[in-house]
């Protein structure tokens with residue numbers, strides 16, 4: 148494209164700490180998408196933004212420009228009977244909320260076209276989990292995707308090349324120019340992709356604690372506040388929850404093991420079981436916010452009542468089954484998951500060196516133990532092993548001893564299991580203390596509702 152403003156002059160302005168006008172931001176993002184900005188210029192721009200930040204208006208303009216850099220999904224022609232809703236998380240360990248929330252919200256009258264990602268660093272990815280299901284197609288045609296959203300109310304799939312292409316190039320360049328950890332760049336990257344899905348409302352789960360993407364509670368809070376404000380100003384009502392990730396959210400981490408956990412929760416096998424309490428609580432709170440934002444419930448109490456009813460009746464499980472079969476998975480997955488989901492050949496308990504209570508966890512290290520088992524990727528093109536992972540992970544405050552292990556390791560080989568056991572023991576601190584001596588983190592630390600202007 149022909150630049151009205153020379154890109155180097157815009158980069159210079161940002162370098163010198165000036166705020167860019169929305170038109171200049173649109174031009175720069177177009178230049179990123181169509182290749183008329185060189186890699187060097189994109190890298191320099193990213194570094195100027197990293198060092199000098201952006202004000203809220205600039206971040207909104209950047210988010211809108213990234214959103215509009217490719218296809219923006221539209222749903223109106225399908226005459227859906229309810230709102231188009233979605234959830235996104237900054238990523239965690241044992242965080243299988245999406246697998247449960249999508250079908251659950253669909254069972255309550257929402258329509259959830261969820262475009263998800265793969266594992267990143269120590270965190271698991273929804274697409275990797277779904278690919279543990281034989282036959283599940285994460286890249287259906289656009290027609291099949293739209294049909295499934297209309298008929299099942301939910302489809303969880305991967306990103307297409309047409310969705311927010313500016314982000315793909317910008318993210319790849321940020322990755323190699325030490326410019327990932329920039330608030331406006333993170334916010335516009337996450338929201339640019341999500342808002343391109345044509346949503347009526349969005350809920351964001353921003354994690355804090357030792358397994359979170361942001362290093363401190365203050366930074367996580369700032370991210371949550373900025374996301375709620377920017378998305379809402381860009382026209383999509385958004386609520387951000389600040390939730391705890393100082394221990395895995397579910398008692399398991401891995402791909403097939405997390406799908407099993409999702410099925411257990413959806414089919415109520417374990418509802419009321421306290422091991423599932425945190426996962427259920429976060430999922431239900433996020434879903435309730437969506438139902439209220441989508442006007443499917445008038446109050447939090449009404450939203451919770453509807454959600455409870457649709458889980459207990461099996462309606463949420465039924466939506467999950469429809470999504471799986473609609474995307475090529477087995478029709479009887481819920482009834483016979485052990486027939487379909489892969490199991491690791493080596494499964495063994497890992498006991499702590501001493502009896503006591505779990506007092507602290509390095510959740511990031513727990514996630515990295517799963518990656519080392521080949522449950523995640525070390526390099527972008529690595530194949531992952533869907534069968535491996537951890538189950539029965541002890542919670543903060545729980546007693547462990549010769550009977551109750553820290554967790555069970557599911558590994559491809561004895562050597563892999565051995566290494567994961569050592570990593571787990573190093574990641575989980577056990578001390579001989581009473582329950583009152585353990586600081587149990589608040590699970591849902593804040594709910595931040597963005598104001599649509």
Ligand code: URA
Pocket residue numbers: 318327332333334336337
């Ligand atoms: N996830 C994204 O999609 N983008 C970021 O910049 C960070 C996390």
